[in-house]
Amino acid sequence: MPASEFELINKYFQDLTDKDPSVKCGIGDDAAIIQIPQDKEVVLSMDTLLGGTHFPVDTRPVDIGYKALAVNLSDMAAMGAVPKWVLLSISLPENNEAWLKEFASGFLDLARQHSVSLIGGDMSRGALSITINIQGLVSVDSALKRDGAQKDDLIYVTGTLGDAGAGLDIIQGKLSIGNECAEFFLKSLNRPDVSVEAGLRLRGLANSTIDISDGLIADLGHILDASHVGAEIEVRKIPLSEAMQQCVDETTAWNYALTSGDDYKLCFTASAEQHEQVISTFKKINIPVSCIGKIKQEAGLQLKTPEGTCFEPSGKSYQHF
Structure with a gap:
């Protein structure tokens, strides 16, 4: 007989629930109870990953588990928050214990690296x-936000x-390059x-911050909209990996860097007077x-080439709808 929902949860996820003293009630009750320090604010975020939309359905479960948590940790990073607790909901087409074991391995590996506690969730049958849902802590009025960019x-x-x-x-057969x-x-994707x-x-150093999940143009655009400003980017200064420089031409590399999603790096602004401190930090x-x-x-947003002309990306940033 296949294991039940609660048996699977206890078998593969219970390990992350019993070590955080701030968790007064975790997995095993109707809801979780956590204790918040008086001098802190709670930062909350939630992301859903759909098989076939956000990752190919044949992606290794261990990588899906890792990435599912990573994209939420990225939101905490963008807010300058210390990640503390997560709620996890999984929908599976069938009761596949082998898949769940691998998923849990990737998820728990990253959770342990960041001392994140799993405090509840849900498991059901479906696509x-x-x-x-991730929660983190920041000192009062110290969170990083998008709306502070200045001229x-x-x-x-x-x-x-x-x-x-x-x-x-x-994966989609649009790019064919060497194995290395x-x-x-x-690996960067998964x-x-x-x-x-x-x-x-970046707390106390950056004026605005966002994580790059949908592409640099799209996500920097959110900072510009929230801050009511514009920007000029020098495309030659966008950092490219050695693999990118070796395997594709410059224009293709710029298009990837400007429009493709799933990088989960940080984009931020700071005053010019803080430049040396940014570099040293x-x-x-x-x-x-x-x-x-x-x-x-x-x-x-203007994209300037080394020749002083405007670069026009051939692709579009990721659109959710």
Whole structure:
């Protein structure tokens, strides 16, 4: 007889529920109870990943579990929050214990790295989907937000951009390259390198922050809209991985970096006076950071080539609808 929902939960997820003293009541009751320190605010976010939409259904379950949590941790990083607790809801077409065991392995691996506690959730039969509600803590009035970009701020991104988009194109048969580069791109897609530490270091330093989930143009656009400003980006300054530089031409690389989603790096703005501190801060935590442009008062986003012309991307950023 297949294991029941509660047997599966206890078997594969119970390990993350009993070690956090702030969890007064976790898995096993009708709802969770957590204790919030008086000097903190709670930051909440939720993401749903659908099989066939956000990941191919034949993706390894261990990678799905890892990525499902990673995309939520990225939201915490963008807010400068310390991730603390998660609720997990899984819908599976059938009772597949082997699949769930692998999923839990990837999920728990990343959760342990960030000391995140699983405090509840749900499991049901249906189309493959994973929904995670994550909660984190920040000191009162210290969260990073999108709406603080100011004229003459410098624009930065962490890591390299476009690699996950190249990975998706490989899966979809749109890009054919050597095995070594392909492996790198696929890992970037399936196991995004999320840095919560980067977000924590930006508190009090950045004027605005967002994570890059739908593509640089789209997500920087959210900062511009919320802050009522514009921007100019120098496309040559956008950081590209060695694999990207080796495997595709420059124009294709720029298109990936500007429009493809699933990078889960941070884009932020800070005053020009803070530039040296930004560079030294990220050097200390060994996270690459690049200055790629500047905030303008006039609305709109301009993409400048080294020749001074405007670059027109051939692709569009990810659209949810």
